[in-house]
Amino acid sequence: MKKIYLIGIGPGNLDYLTVKAINTMKKADVFFLLEKRGRKEHEDLLKIRKEILKKCLNRGTYRVVTAKIPERKKGSKSYKEGVKTWRQQKAEVVTELIKSKMKDGENGAFLVWGDPSLYDGHLEILQHILKQGAVNFEYEVISGITSVQILAEKHKIPLNRIGETIVITTGRRLKEYSPAEVVNVVVLLDSYSTFKHFKDADIDIYWGGYLGTDDEILFSGKLKDVIGDLQRIRKKAKKKKGWLMDTYILRRPEGSESNE
Template identity: 40%
Template sequence: MSVKRLTVIGIGAGDPDHLTLQGAKAIAATDVFFILDKGEEKSDLVRLRHRLIEDHAREPYRIVEARDPERDRTTPAYTEAVEDWRERRAALYLRLIDEALAEGQTGSFLVWGDPGVYDSTLAILERLPGFEIEVVPGISAVAALTARHRVSLTSVASPLHLTTGRRLSEQGPTADDMVIMLDARCAFDGLDDFDIYWGAYLGTPDEILIAGPVAEVGERIKRERAQARERKGWIMDTYLLRRR
């Protein structure tokens, strides 16, 4: 008996050329693409997905779009809010797959960056039994960041800690080299014994890159981050902290 196949395809950090040959082949082998709309503010994210499908998909194929469930970003119960959002997203995925994907067909989710780095798609699909799932890695925001700054991600004999702005704010520095994802709090503020390599909208025409000692460029990052978020309505940023 044939089963429904799901492919999670990493599409890179924002540049259409980030798509790998493996990713292009996976798009070409897809029957149904599932795309979640996050609202007008983040329409850039949807447009890139449509462009990659137009460039690499093979007829006949279908695109199924739905509105992404809202997550409660006001509650202090962060873990519970994320769990609730994942449960509602899993229910939405299951409904879309049941309605749009036939037995023996392949449905794909195009994931920003790399599916294995700071993304919830795999954790959500794991809640849905009975499907064959394949993962195609992509160029992560972390890889794009270090490439654009022309710097190595790791130092000799030094551990690397990948964490969030929320955790850095709560715990402080936990290693000499740290990658911080999505830091609305600008938790680097005051870490004057670190250099920072910061980037937002990596790989897109709106890309912003700033690097230097935190004491010298921290205020500029905060200012440009706030202005960019006000201008676009959203921001995705990543940075590397390295103790001086």
């Protein structure tokens, strides 16, 4: 039987790679690296994954297979439908990789950014492939350190105070919240500075760009006072590196009205 490992690698910095992740990498015969054409961000992230392999494993003990995956088409369909179609296309690529690039009894691995359980499609893709019955394999998930954990670590904050709720969402969904509903809202996947919808409310922001990497930027303050600076920082970072990965938490200040 073939076996696939989904290995969470944290932010790509060796300091955040778990011992379990490294030990599992040592078991893999082949690493599958999925590549999106022509995007600087994906080229950089691919390079980081290759460097991790070089630093953690002995030369000649593993194979690397890179495969091109399509970009998600934006436009005609709803966001959810668009992502579903895109995952279907990725599933076809992954099926072919498992079928043709692994022998029976071999272990294959995907290096997943952060942790495979948080806004990542690999698990659903593997489950979809098994359901379709196109190829058979076992699989295992190895946890990684998420960007959310590093955000809390670097700002030296807990994600919640006593008994409070934590919401984890995307920039796209953040707009559905009213300022009064914000207690602790962690936001990922936000290319559009959606925090600006809360600029008039009494809310604190703890923001981190490229967390856990050498380019890390941290910023925090009362949103209404710092929003201009934060937007400038985001714009400058994006221009300098060609892409930006950021995560933030919006938080009701201590002592303000609570419904909990």
